[in-house]
Each structure stands twice: as structure tokens, then as C-alpha cells.
Amino acid sequence: MSSAVVNTAQANNLPSTKQFPADPDLKALYTQSCYSCHAMGTGGAPRTGSAKDWQPRFEQGINTLLDHTIQGFKGMPPLGMCMDCGEEEFLALIEFMGGSAATAGE
Ligand code: HEC
Secondary structure, three states: OOHHHHHHHHHOOOOHHHOOOOOHHHHHHHHHOOHHHHOOOHHHOOOOOOHHHHHHHHOOOHHHHHHHHHHOEOOEOHHHHOOOOOHHHHHHHHHHHHOHHHHHOO
């Protein structure tokens, strides 16, 4: 991993409970579902905006992450408890939560 990625993560080192998607619709979905576990890392969930938490997850590839979101994965409930989310929303939410880790592998 390049040092530029680490520096970005440090620069964005906000508490994950204060980070929300810029898009209002996505923010509403996030607040109703993913937030309850991913903001604080409840049950071992990778924390929103934490490149450190998300880096190993993104190494599996975005398609695996999408599958695990839809089908569930260990403590992660199927659909992440977002019944109104489609694939597009899930991808946007995963990329939002992944912070700089989401773009590092591209
Ligand atoms: C009830 C709590 C809970 C909710 C709600 C939740 N998650 Fe998770 N999520 C988890 C936990 C716990 C893990 C870690 C599972 C593990 O690896 O042990 C996880 C892991 C993940 C992963 C990584 C899976 C992998 O393959 O490593 C993704 C992606 C994810 N969640 C997306 C989402 C999205 C998107 C939402 C909202 C639509 C969401 N989650 C809502 C608890 C939750």
C-alpha cells in the first residue's frame, strides 16, 4: 500500500459516528441500517471511514463484499437490515464506509 493512502486515512481521521454520505437519500438508508453497527464497529463490524478496518475487506474484491452484504456474512445480517436497498445503494454504501480503502485497490 502506498504511503499516500495512509496519509489520506490519517487526514480523514474523524470519529466514524460523525461521517455520513453526502447524498441525502443514501444518508437516510445508511442512518436506518448500516450505521447502527458500522459506526461504532458493533460486533466486530469494520468501522465507517476506517481504512485500516476496510483494507482487508476490499482485498476480497467489491463483488465479494456485495455478495456478503446481500447474503449476510458471520455477524453481518443479510441485506445489512436495509430492505429498501438495491445493488446500487449497497455498492455506494460499501464505498462510502470503506473511505480511502475503497479507492486504494482500483
Ligand atoms: C446488525 C449489525 C450490522 C448492520 C445493520 C450492518 N452490518 Fe455490515 N457487518 C456487520 C458485522 C458484525 C460485520 C463483520 C462480519 C465479520 O467479518 O465477522 C459486517 C461486515 C460487513 C461487510 C464486510 C463483509 C466482508 O466480506 O468482509 C460489508 C461490505 C458490510 N458489512 C456492509 C454493510 C452495509 C452496506 C450495511 C447497511 C446496508 C451493513 N453492513 C449493515 C454488522 C452489521
